[in-house]
Amino acid sequence: MTTNCTFPGNRIVVLNRWSDGFAAYHRYIDHAANSVAYVCTPHGSAALDASQIAHVEELSDILDEDALHRAVGACQAALGGIDRLIALSEFDLLTAARLRSSFNIHGDLPDTVVRFRDKTVMKHTVAAAGLRVPRFAPLEDVALAEVESMHVMRFPIIVKPRTGAATIGVRRIDTRARLDMLWPTLPLVEYECEEYIEGPVYHVDGFLLNGSLVIARASRYINTRLQFAQGKPLGSVMLDPGPLNDALLEFSEACLRALALRNGPFHLEIIGGCDGFYFLEVGARVGEGEIPFLFHELYGVDLFDLWVTHQSDDATRFDAQAQAAFIASTSSTRGGFLMLPAPAGKVFVDAKLPHGIPALYEAVFPGTRHFFDGAGGYGNILARFRYRGASEDEIAAAIRATLRNFRYTLAECMAPALAE
Structure with a gap:
């Protein structure tokens, strides 16, 4: 635990699980004008800009x-109270809501957040x-039911x-026999099942203010997130107006x-069925992968900045950003991304960027000798474009x-030789 001097303004606690550039909260919160405390892992603590932080609590888990x-x-005691609690990872949103309820902190509470975390609750509501x-x-x-009589089956x-994210733990089940094999392997209370709808899958990303869209983009997936988890590329293309x-x-x-x-970012997925659109799922958070980069690089809109500024009650800064985002929403520029999944168990050697593709403006590869551990998700992957x-x-x-x-080029992972 480390404690520095406190500052005037709002007393803000940040739950940070990130240890990379996403942990640069000083870009979004004026630490000189507010008292800011952090709760994070040791790796997350090391990623913070330590100047003008009022208090840090480190947790191993x-x-x-x-x-x-x-x-x-402990943060509440150090700050003399808490006015705002900020959590940006989807995995922390419901926990943050329960903490707000326990400590009487302004912001989204469990009965609101559960609609965007529990997939059965969100579908019932829609x-x-x-x-x-x-x-x-x-x-x-x-x-517990006669499954043959249930239409969903x-x-x-x-x-x-x-309450999952990033397709972790998602499975497509094609037969009753396969389902019967699955029962004993899962904590049933934590899972849901739904019918498979054939059709293109779209995602819509943006930011709401008082129930109205500040900025939004509709895109269609190339392949699906489930296919990405199974080893296929995942792409996305922003749709033309029409x-x-x-x-x-x-x-x-x-x-x-x-x-x-009514307020905040969203990432919503939709299936285009033969009889119309179907709601698939939604997150009340910034979209993952390349989505925040596209909004920032194509339109100058940092969705995380909008979200944090709104949550931290910096009205002047937020109003200026929201107005700029609304103006940017009229841009005719279109974008997209491509992500190549991690080849688990392999080592990255090198890559050659394709030439003669004018629309391709950014490519990110792992470092040389990077090992793909098969952990899943969108962070540790082969390549992103x-x-x-227009x-x-x-x-x-x-x-x-x-x-x-x-x-x-990939290489096999060689086990270290045993000492003589």
Whole structure:
């Protein structure tokens, strides 16, 4: 634990699980004008800009909610109270809501956040508003029922953690026999299943203020996030203005109204079924992967900055940023991304950037001799590419060209020799 002098302004506690550039909260919070404390792991603590931080609590496990509660209590004592609590990782949103409730802190509380973390709750809420959702059920309900009589059990089905993220733990189940094999391997109360809907998958990302879109972009996936977890590339292309784009934005706004999200960022996924749009799921947070980079690099809009500034009650700064984002929302520039999954158990040697693809403006590779440990997610992957152009077709063509022409070298991971 480290403690420095405190400052005037709001007393803010940040839950930080990141140890990279995402931990640079000093970009968003004026540490001279506010008293700012952090709760984080030792690696997360090392990533902070230590100047003008009022207090730091280090935890070996930020998922230990009892220890986290004690750490926030220590921050409260050090700051003389807490006015705002900020958490940006999807895995921390519900925990942060419970902490706000326990410590009487302004902001989103559990009954709000659960609609954006528990996939059965969010689907119930959207369906109650008369919007299409896949047929679904908590897995424990399916286990206790006559599954043959349940419409949701028409195969294939998707089984996923109710509060999961980044497709971790998501499975497609094609047969009853495979489902029967799965039962004993899962904590049923933590999972749900839903019917598989055939059709293109879209995502809509943006920011809401008082229930209205400040900025939003609708995109279509190339492959799906589940396929990415299974080893296939994942791409995304922003849609051109037109009827499809407008319909997706309209459907998204209806879903967000049903869920009573009025302020903050969102990442919403939609399936284009044969009979119309289906709500898939939503997060009340900034989209993962390349999405925040695209908004920043194409439109000058830092969604994290908007989110933190709004949460920390910096009204003057937020109003200026929101106005700039609204103006940027009219831009005709389109973008997209491509992510190549990690080849688990391999070592990265080198890569050659494809030439002659004007829309490709950024490529990120691992360092030489990087080992892919197969942990999953979007952080430790083979390559990521970002694109900027004038149209949806230009971006899609650039992604296809990258997939054709990208070359890289991998090596086998050699076990260390045993000492004689």
